[in-house]
């Protein structure tokens with residue numbers, strides 16, 4: 445077939461040249477070599493960017509807790525406890541208030557390279573207390589139940605038990621709930637803690653081995 449002969453001739457020409465031209469072969473090797481290096485670099489970039497993405501902060505998780513929402517929890521913690529706040533910088537009101545009332549606080553945060561999912565807390569912590577990232581509710585509670593320490597996490601209550609995965613997890617574990625008389629207005633900037641434009645969230649403290657009853661009701665006083 446003529447087209448087959450042409451294709452064979454073309455390939456022969458391209459790779460070997462009409463007279464086994466050494467330079468032509470060298471150039472082809474260089475071109476292929478460069479393309480390969482570029483491909484390897486692209487692969488490396490993809491891997492590196494993926495690694496960086498895990499420590500990117502999700503803007504939907506950046507809502508901070510006002511003092512009045514933390515206040516009702518304080519009376520349930522044993523005095524002079526050692527508390528781990530795993531989603532908190534030094535600016536967090538959890539950290540500030542817990543220290544103010546005499547607890548020793550260990551605060552860790554993704555932004556400081558401390559990922560809740562891989563960080564190993566000291567074995568002598570008494571409580572784990574915080575407001576976790578909303579986008580990772582199942583993963584957060586799953587790890588908390590596995591760690592097995594008493595905890596209190598402030599979370600939006602709407603839809604909390606609706607996902608099948610979360611339903612199963614909560615059905616299999618003991619926990620308590622602190623329910624408030626008012627919704628909570630979170631804020632977006634520690635330097636300017638005015639309520640964010642979002643509507644206030646109906647929130648609860650979901651706790652383990654911390655409250656005296658499976659459900660307690662608390663009044664909050666918004667300032």
Ligand SMILES: C[S@@+](CC[C@H](N)C(=O)[O-])C[C@H]1O[C@@H](n2cnc3c(N)ncnc32)[C@H](O)[C@@H]1O
Nearest residue numbers: 501505507508509531553554559560575576577
């Ligand atoms: C809803 S905010 C609450 C912040 C603080 N606990 C408070 O109440 O003001 C959740 C925080 O967890 C951080 N975060 C998200 N994923 C994390 C992870 N894997 N490990 C540690 N912190 C994380 C977010 O960057 C965010 O600042």
